Amino acid sequence: MSKTLYDKLWENHVVHAEADGTTLLYIDRHLVHEVTSPQAFEGLKLAGRKPWRVSSIVATADHNTPTSHWERGIEDPISRQQVETLDDNIREVGALAYFPFKDKRQGIVHVIGPENGATLPGMTVVCGDSHTSTHGAFACLAHGIGTSEVEHVLATQCLLQKKSKSMLIRIEGKVDAGVTAKDLVLALIGKIGTAGGTGYAIEFAGSAIRGLSMEGRMTVCNMAIEAGARVGFVAVDETTIAYLKGRNFAPKGDDWDKAVAHWRTLVSDADATFDAVVDLDARQVVPQVTWGTSPEMVAGIDACVPAPEDFKDPVKREGVERALQYMGLTPRMPVNQIKIDKVFIGSCTNSRIEDLRAAAVVAKGRHVAANVKLALVVPGSGLVKEQAEAEGLDKIFIAAGFEWRQPGCSMCLAMNDDRLSPGERCASTSNRNFEGRQGAGGRTHLVSPAMAAAAAIAGRFVDVREIL
Amino acid sequence: MEKFIKLDGLVVPLDRANVDTDAIIPKQFLKSIKRTGFGPNAFDEWRYMDQGEPGMDNSRRMKNPNFVLNQDRYQGASILLARQNFGCGSSREHAPWALQDFGFRAILGESFADIFFNNCFKNGLLPIELPKAEMDALFGLTEHAPGFRLTVDLVAQVVVRPDGHAIPFQIDAFRKECLLNGWDDIGLTLRHAEKIREFEAQRRLTQPWLFA
Numbered sequence: 273m274s275k276t277l278y279d280k281l282w283e284n285h286v287v288h289a290e291a292d293g294t295t296l297l298y299i300d301r302h303l304v305h306e307v308t309s310p311q312a313f314e315g316l317k318l319a320g321r322k323p324w325r326v327s328s329i330v331a332t333a334d335h336n337t338p339t340s341h342w343e344r345g346i347e348d349p350i351s352r353q354q355v356e357t358l359d360d361n362i363r364e365v366g367a368l369a370y371f372p373f374k375d376k377r378q379g380i381v382h383v384i385g386p387e388n389g390a391t392l393p394g395m396t397v398v399c400g401d402s403h404t405s406t407h408g409a410f411a412c413l414a415h416g417i418g419t420s421e422v423e424h425v426l427a428t429q430c431l432l433q434k435k436s437k438s439m440l441i442r443i444e445g446k447v448d449a450g451v452t453a454k455d456l457v458l459a460l461i462g463k464i465g466t467a468g469g470t471g472y473a474i475e476f477a478g479s480a481i482r483g484l485s486m487e488g489r490m491t492v493c494n495m496a497i498e499a500g501a502r503v504g505f506v507a508v509d510e511t512t513i514a515y516l517k518g519r520n521f522a523p524k525g526d527d528w529d530k531a532v533a534h535w536r537t538l539v540s541d542a543d544a545t546f547d548a549v550v551d552l553d554a555r556q557v558v559p560q561v562t563w564g565t566s567p568e569m570v571a572g573i574d575a576c577v578p579a580p581e582d583f584k585d586p587v588k589r590e591g592v593e594r595a596l597q598y599m600g601l602t603p604r605m606p607v608n609q610i611k612i613d614k615v616f617i618g619s620c621t622n623s624r625i626e627d628l629r630a631a632a633v634v635a636k637g638r639h640v641a642a643n644v645k646l647a648l649v650v651p652g653s654g655l656v657k658e659q660a661e662a663e664g665l666d667k668i669f670i671a672a673g674f675e676w677r678q679p680g681c682s683m684c685l686a687m688n689d690d691r692l693s694p695g696e697r698c699a700s701t702s703n704r705n706f707e708g709r710q711g712a713g714g715r716t717h718l719v720s721p722a723m724a725a726a727a728a729i730a731g732r733f734v735d736v737r738e739i740l
Numbered sequence: 741m742e743k744f745i746k747l748d749g750l751v752v753p754l755d756r757a758n759v760d761t762d763a764i765i766p767k768q769f770l771k772s773i774k775r776t777g778f779g780p781n782a783f784d785e786w787r788y789m790d791q792g793e794p795g796m797d798n799s800r801r802m803k804n805p806n807f808v809l810n811q812d813r814y815q816g817a818s819i820l821l822a823r824q825n826f827g828c829g830s831s832r833e834h835a836p837w838a839l840q841d842f843g844f845r846a847i848l849g850e851s852f853a854d855i856f857f858n859n860c861f862k863n864g865l866l867p868i869e870l871p872k873a874e875m876d877a878l879f880g881l882t883e884h885a886p887g888f889r890l891t892v893d894l895v896a897q898v899v900v901r902p903d904g905h906a907i908p909f910q911i912d913a914f915r916k917e918c919l920l921n922g923w924d925d926i927g928l929t930l931r932h933a934e935k936i937r938e939f940e941a942q943r944r945l946t947q948p949w950l951f952a
Contacts, residue, residue: 308832
């Protein structure tokens with residue numbers, strides 16, 4: 273019988289199944305960060321249990337870490353305690369790799385896994401973080417999990433799961449210059465909604481996906497969760513294999529050849545059937561800007577903000593009304609008339625080298641507008657930062673009036689000092705525009721790195737295709 | 741984990757779609773390394789007039805009188821009514837911890853986000869998905885009848901209204917057993933420790949690069 277990639281990844285990890293379909297799935301890689309792990313390590317200890325396989329663990333501190341003045345350490349005592357708790361826990365139990373605060377290879381957990389070759393095709397990857405779906409770009413079954421599940425994986429090397437339905441999202445066609453992976457996934461979420469993928473495992477396919485780099489595929493899979501799907505993935509191809517070759521934890525020698533042969537099987541069979549299929553025409557996608565407080569509240573740069581009366585469903589209509597009020601926008605206002613106060617280029621969605629290059633192309637030789645109070649560039653990891661500096665991107669950003677920071681999650685969720693003040697409006701390359709996400713009362717518009725850089729220069733949203 | 745068998749409780753309606761886990765418990769409270777104490781900061785940005793920070797004396801903060809959870813008639817509620825896609829966004833288990841610490845034991849909604857839904861079961865908090873028509877009726881009844889209560893009977897898998905109308909709901913057999921008995925997942929999984937070891941040994945042979 274023909275199988276989907278999801279079937280193959282699933283079947284490859286089944287240890288045991290209950291009568292109702294609840295399944296014990298074996299976990300290959302466990303990514304750990306400071307926010308969602310302390311209670312799990314404590315629970316393990318209280319129960320007198322030991323981690324099942326510490327060589328599955330890759331850990332880093334990313335959510336709480338400051339992005340400036342590293343010489344001062346972590347000044348917030350509560351944040352510092354959380355990071356030190358991770359230090360203590362990893363020191364006690366061990367790990368395949370730990371990249372603590374200030375380590376050269378420290379960074380956002382979803383950036384460091386792939387760049388170190390710790391994320392490999394066919395793996396099950398878990399992390400106490402919903403954006404774990406990012407790793408699906410490597411044909412992994414990558415689940416975001418809660419803290420109880422972090423403890424469960426530590427103790428048993430397994431996750432209890434029921435198989436989801438399968439959804440194929442086919443994105444065909446070639447995009448315009450200036451239209452990126454971020455625009456594709458935002459347009460998709462606009463089409464199917466933030467609950468469109470709930471209960472599904474999404475396979476992203478089609479020529480537009482094949483045409484993306486691994487960085488671009490990671491951006492798309494990262495936001496599968498914003499479409500409601502806990503996992504999203506892309507089949508293995510030459511791009512996948514070329515990216516992995518030579519990376520730190522990637523197999524070497526004979527193992528490499530054997531691994532590659534196995535990885536090439538990680539594709540859906542040609543005649544495999546899916547529970548749902550969604551098509552998106554990449555040629556129709558223009559640069560996207562979210563206008564509301566949910567990622568599905570999104571429009572093209574050439575469009576206008578909607579009006580509540582455009583929506584028939586009363587719950588939806590009230591939601592739009594509340595969102596426009598929170599965002600301080602008037603119905604029918606053109607998106608390119610929205611002025612901004614701050615810019616954030618970073619996050620597990622868009623902080624990789626390709627993202628920084630795309631923003632730098634726009635920033636080069638230009639300057640941040642006078643009405644923009646702060647434009648931050650936060651590389652996803654120490655290695656990304658090093659690479660960007662080797663390419664001179666830092667100098668381009670600094671000359672253009674951007675701040676060049678140390679790696680971390682930063683203003684995506686504002687657990688450190690990088691945040692919006694009430695009422696401030698931000699062009700952000702992150703993944704969530706929820707109320708208060710980037711700081712209480714802050715207003716977030718999600719865009720691609722190129723669009724964020726263009727907004728920084730113009731002081732309002734503009735069509736980056738007109739600048740390039 | 742606390743057992744869940746049958747609950748009779750006061751109901752509070754939260755009539756908005758896409759309530760995300762950032763709204764349920766804002767990020768600044770995630771710096772805690774404990775599992776408890778999140779209740780006073782559940783829905784912090786909606787519930788209080790000022791900006792909440794860890795360590796504040798929440799009893800002295802000005803509450804937002806317009807937020808439904810602050811209204812006198814709903815004090816002591818243990819059942820929350822929700823709309824579509826409740827619990828979307830971040831995987832933070834602090835969200836179910838906060839709801840439970842606040843006093844909720846069951847959430848009735850049109851639909852839930854996957855990770856949040858799953859996290860609830862690990863904490864003895866029961867999320868129940870009901871058809872939109874039933875939810876519309878429950879929102880209407882709760883608003884019009886002060887002191888409106890419901891009974892959630894997990895054994896029979898029904899939500900019973902005061903007028904006797906019983907609404908059936910679905911739940912996985914495994915999850916139901918765990919809730920009824922208060923079982924800890926890890927203990928259950930470790931009954932299969934031998935199988936896990938065998939699986940792992942086989943995997944190490946066929947895909948050694950996964951164990952580098």
